[in-house]
Amino acid sequence: MELKNPLFLLAGIPVVAAVVVVFHLIRMKMQYSGGIKAANTRFVKDLPEYKKLKRFRNILGWVTEAALIVSMIASLTLLARPYKTETTGNGVKKRDIFLCMDVSYSIYNLNAELVDRLQSVVSGMKGDRFGIAIYNTSTVLYVPMTDDYDFVVKKLEDIKEYFKLQKKYMEKFGDYKYLSEIPDDEMDEYKKMRNELDYYDAGTLVDNITKGSSLIGEGLASCMYDFPRLEKQNRTRVIIMSTDNAQEERSKPLVELEEAAKLCKKHDITVFGIFPNKKQFDSDMEMEYEEDKQDMKDCVELTGGSFYEESDNLSVDDIITDIQRKEAMEVDEITTTREIDQPKVPLIILMISLLTALGGGMMLMRGWKIK
Secondary structure, three states: OOOOOOOHHHHHHHHHHHHHHHHHHHHHHHHOOOOOOOOOHHHHHHHHEEEEEEHHHHOOOOOOOOHHHHHHHHHHHHHHHEEEEEEOOOEOOOEEEEEEEEHHHHHHHHHHHHHHHHHHHHHHOOOEEEEEEEEOOOEEEEEEEEEEHHHHHHHHHHHHHHHHHHHHHHHHHHOOOOOOOOHHHHHHHHHHHHHHHHHHOOOHHHOHHHHOOOHHHHHHOOOOOHOOOOOOOEEEEEEEEEEEOEEEEEOOOOOOHHHHHHHHHOOEEEEEEEEEHHHHHHHHOOOOHHHHHHHHHHHHHHHOOOOOOOOOOOOHHHHHHHHOOOOOOOOOOOOEEEOOOOOOHHHHHHHHHHHHHHHHHHHHOOOOOOO
């Protein structure tokens, strides 16, 4: 234990000692001197009861005096402010995780499962931060990096409805190539559904006519730059990216997937790629499935991450569980030193000594006046 104001004790204890000495000197001078004495008191003073009461009175006086001295020293100690120095460090494992989703209509099933699984993961987070970016032609920062898990879970629930709506739309109107092919009795439903989808699509389809769709590299690069304080490498940074890597550009993208992966590697960001099951593409669209899968796998592994292909044997739930097992980097330990006041012990001593002195004083005043 240390003292913030030790001068109170250094100067106070000699003062207390001087007060005690002066008190005893004054007390000695106040003893009987002169006057009429009572005769034959020796008989009374030799009585065992008298001796017993006098001994008790003396002990009571010493205890009261000692309690007063202790209370004064305890008071001086409190004025000196005892404290202890506590050093703490926050070297704990923490992650910044971004969910980066290609929201083109070809992988609504994968996205819906991914979001559903991540809701429970986010609810159990402690210390990690989470963000969501969605992209097609352009990228929307749907949830900035945050540790407000209730807010993230709510936004995941909202976007899950978006993917359900995509599925319903594709199942109902996906086979129509032209608006004129839609029957009149279904037109109202189509317009209503399109209005709901446009709420989400608007931000992700900026310049879609000139740039094209599913610009994977731009989506990943944009997500990377959404990490706060990108140059400060004090947390593990992870991107979980879901896409079919079926880029349909109409002009040269600003960033290709390989370039985005190299940028992630440069900034120590690990990308985990989740690729959809081939079954959903067999009838829905034409694509170079194996070529696109291998290209994405190479880019993901370039960052030090893992590539996952959803299949009958590997569900989204299994993929997320595996990603969770990945070791997080420990934050550079930040040492914090603080001074914590320690008044408890001297305060307890002060209270006990004061109560003892008060009790002894009252007993002396009430009749223990034996000389």
